[in-house]
Amino acid sequence: MYGKGLRALSLATTVVLTGAFALVFFYAPNDADQGFIQKIFYVHVPMAIVALCGFIAGGVMAIAHLRTRAQKWDMRSYVAIHLSLILGVGVLVTGSIWAKASWGHWWVWNEPTLVSFLIIFLLYACYQPLRFSIEDPERQARYASVFAIIAGAFVPLNFLAVRLAQAYTHPRVLGTTGGSLPGDMRLTFLVALAGMVLLFVTLWKYEMTSKHAAMQLRALRRKLAGDEAPVRAAGRSAAPAATLHARPDTH
Amino acid sequence: MPALPLDEAGKYVAAAYVVFIGLILVYVAIMATKLARIERELEELNELADRREPSP
Numbered sequence: 001m002y003g004k005g006l007r008a009l010s011l012a013t014t015v016v017l018t019g020a021f022a023l024v025f026f027y028a029p030n031d032a033d034q035g036f037i038q039k040i041f042y043v044h045v046p047m048a049i050v051a052l053c054g055f056i057a058g059g060v061m062a063i064a065h066l067r068t069r070a071q072k073w074d075m076r077s078y079v080a081i082h083l084s085l086i087l088g089v090g091v092l093v094t095g096s097i098w099a100k101a102s103w104g105h106w107w108v109w110n111e112p113t114l115v116s117f118l119i120i121f122l123l124y125a126c127y128q129p130l131r132f133s134i135e136d137p138e139r140q141a142r143y144a145s146v147f148a149i150i151a152g153a154f155v156p157l158n159f160l161a162v163r164l165a166q167a168y169t170h171p172r173v174l175g176t177t178g179g180s181l182p183g184d185m186r187l188t189f190l191v192a193l194a195g196m197v198l199l200f201v202t203l204w205k206y207e208m209t210s211k212h213a214a215m216q217l218r219a220l221r222r223k224l225a226g227d228e229a230p231v232r233a234a235g236r237s238a239a240p241a242a243t244l245h246a247r248p249d250t251h
Numbered sequence: 252m253p254a255l256p257l258d259e260a261g262k263y264v265a266a267a268y269v270v271f272i273g274l275i276l277v278y279v280a281i282m283a284t285k286l287a288r289i290e291r292e293l294e295e296l297n298e299l300a301d302r303r304e305p306s307p
Contacts, residue, residue, distance in 0.1 A: 021268075036260035040267040047271070090274045094267040101255055101263035203278065210285050217292045224299050 002208040013202045017195035020188065028188040037101045042189060044094040046196035047087050048117065052155050054084030054200060055124060059152020062145035074141040075240045077148050079207045081127055083200060088121045112162045120158060123151050131238040141240060211239070 024042045031038035058081035065073035095114060096106045108114060130147055134140040181189060255263070 035255060037255055037263055039264045043267060043271050086274060086278060090271055093270045097263050097267045097270070101260060199275070206282060210282060210289070213289050214285070214292075217289060217296065221292070221296055221299070224296060224303065 002205050002212050006202070006205050006209060009198065009202045009205060013195065013198040016191065016198055020192040020195040023188040023191055028185050029182075031185075034102060037098065040094055040098045040101075042192045044091060044098060045189070046193040047094065048091045049193060050196045050200045051084045051087035051091055052120070052159065054080050054087065055120065055155050056152050058084065059149045059155075062148035062152070065141065065145045066149070071141065071240060074145060075211060076208065077145065078131075078240050079204055079211070081124060081148060083203055083207070085121070085124055085127075087200070088117075088124070091117060092121060116158050116162045120151075120155060123154065127151070128238040137240070 020042065024039055028039075028042070030036050058077045061073050061077035061080060064070075065077060095117075099108060099114070100106045127144065127147060131140050131144050134143055
């Protein structure tokens with residue numbers, strides 16, 4: 001069951017995120033260079049890290065789907081990418097707010113980190129239309145998995161390319177040589193990152209539970225109607241199709 | 252650029268955190284509508300089951 005442990009996870013997420021925000025505003029000092037505006041980084045950077053890791057996790061789950069052909073992996077990959085896209089919107093908006101306050105512009109096209117994240121976001125923005133364009137559920141899942149794997153491999157490559165780029169105008173929260181954050185700011189950042197990871201896992205489980213329950217219901221409806229045939233979700237959908245029987249082994 | 256004064260920086264920081272909280276709230280609201288749909292379907296199924304096997 002995907003709902004198992006969801007309550008404890010939700011509580012942990014609430015406690016850690018609340019603690020992180022308390023640390024941000026009552027414990028972490030203002031940055032000597034940027035001042036108060038640097039507080040945006042405690043939500044912007046963890047969101048970016050978790051979104052990128054979510055894209056990679058979606059690719060890893062897609063590999064599991066292609067290896068096993070089990071629909072549950074396609075569903076898991078879909079939900080991970082879907083959530084990462086939502087976080088990606090947050091990253092772009094909060095990043096733009098910081099850029100406006102710090103650089104005086106909402107967007108700077110010659111900044112590699114910004115543009116590379118936008119490229120990744122736009123790449124994944126094609127994921128749902130790709131799924132929607134394929135009606136056959138098997139083919140939809142297979143093509144989506146191939147897409148998720150290739151795009152997932154592109155994420156770390158893109159990250160490395162940006163790190164190796166010459167223009168280091170984007171501030172680095174965690175540097176490659178141990179970082180330049182003082183201890184109290186580093187602690188705050190790490191708690192915020194932990195909160196964001198917990199939030200992602202909680203929402204992932206939340207959505208998986210919801211989708212699994214909807215699938216079970218559709219399968220049960222078909223069974224009650226006297227038809228033992230596999231159930232297909234009504235109409236075309238970007239979400240993985242429900243091809244479960246009444247008591248599916250989805251774990 | 253020099254650091255913005257607190258009264259000016261505050262609105263940008265608040266906006267960023269409001270965006271984050273807003274995204275989560277919108278997501279939870281969408282999930283709540285899906286949950287309501289599941290509940291409706293469950294009620295329909297319950298009625299269907301009652302019709303098939305009327306209680307003695």
